[in-house]
Amino acid sequence: MLNDDANRYITLRRTLGYKLVKAERHLHAFARFATERNETHVRATSVLAWLATVARTPGARERRLTDLILFARFLHAEDPLHEIPRADVARSRHGRPIPYIYTPSEITRILDAAGKARRYRNDRLRRPLYVMLFGLIAATGLRVSEALALRLDDIQPGGVLHIRETKFRKSRLVPLHVTVIEALERYLDVRSQHAGESDWLFPSVEHRKLCPTTVNNMFRSILRRAGIALERHPRPRIHDLRHTFATRALEQCGAQRGMVARHFVALSTYLGHADIRNTYWYLEATPEMMADIASAAEMLVGESAV
Known part of the structure; x- marks a missing residue:
């Protein structure tokens, strides 16, 4: 039953x-x-x-x-005989991991290190591929899985990416900044010489879909080469590039209530969040953002008291 x-x-x-x-x-x-x-x-x-x-x-x-x-x-809700377990009986002491927010100079160092990665004889695409992959995630806030799942026909006219049914079975269109479009065009020129008939945007050496484990290992190696947060535990992740993108986007929304609301809805849609509460979590990412929100809250309280 x-x-x-x-x-x-x-x-x-x-x-x-x-x-x-x-x-x-x-x-x-x-x-x-x-x-x-x-x-x-x-x-x-x-x-x-x-x-x-x-x-x-x-x-x-x-x-x-x-x-x-x-x-x-x-x-x-259908039958009160069903018991609802208490939520705290197996709660872990460790909450959601604190994201590492990369500075602009650190992202530059990551891409520079990727461009100098060890080159294998049968993998001429290795360096430009990882520069483009990590740069794309940093510039768009894509999930790693979404970036690795991209195929050539997902690149739409006008510099728009078609992200197909990923998390929560949601598809969406992600417009690219002109600088990202230019970088992508340069990458595609190099890729056309080494990717064979593969239609994956970021193919493996065997021209198949790139393995996430391979990408994560490469990213950790690049972080060490770039000298980023060597003493931090846990180590920064690729996914933190997505956190960084969201955080920087929210930092630009200012303190006006209407602007904050529009920014939140737009960012939540752009990131592919199923629930806007997932976007709220990024508010905790930087002290600067919390200070701005605190100031905005004080203004709202003052307005309501008048």
Whole structure:
């Protein structure tokens, strides 16, 4: 019965744009566990017992618990006999990782280091590829997965990228700045000489889709070569280029309420966020931004008191 309920829940949420690949596995695994205990409803004690058998780390327990809480809320609305587990029973002490916000000079050093990366005899595209890849992410805030999934026909006329059904099954158009368009054109000229018949914008040596692990290893090597945040733990990530883009964009929105609102909506759409609350998180990224928001809040309080 719980297995059928899980299928209904997954189907409904996918119509809203969620992929729920891992959540589907978690819910069906719990449904099997509950069925073996002859239970037809979600029980908080069973949730805890299941988590203890399948999740080895606090992070894994928290992710599975979150999936089960949402599922239980869905069922509880139909039948109060379903119990909703407490959200704090498996909460990890470690919150969302603090992003590393790159300075403009650090991004320049990253691209310079990528342009001087070790060159292999059979990979003449290595240097220009990584310069373009990291530069594109820094200039557009694309997710790494979105950049690696780009194909040649995703480059639209007028310097627009077509980002196809990525996270939350959302597609969107990403316009490029003129400087990015010029850099992309130079890269495509070089790429045409070494990429064979591959239609991936950033192909591997074998002309297939570039592996994320390979890219992450390359980025860590480039950070060391560029001497960026060598003492920081955890180390900065490629994804922090996306955080940096969002942070710098929000820093330019000023303190006027109308401007902030328009900036938020535009940025949320540009980044491909399914919920604007995901965009709010970037407000915490820099002290300068928090100071501006504090000043704006004081102005609003003053206006309301008049």
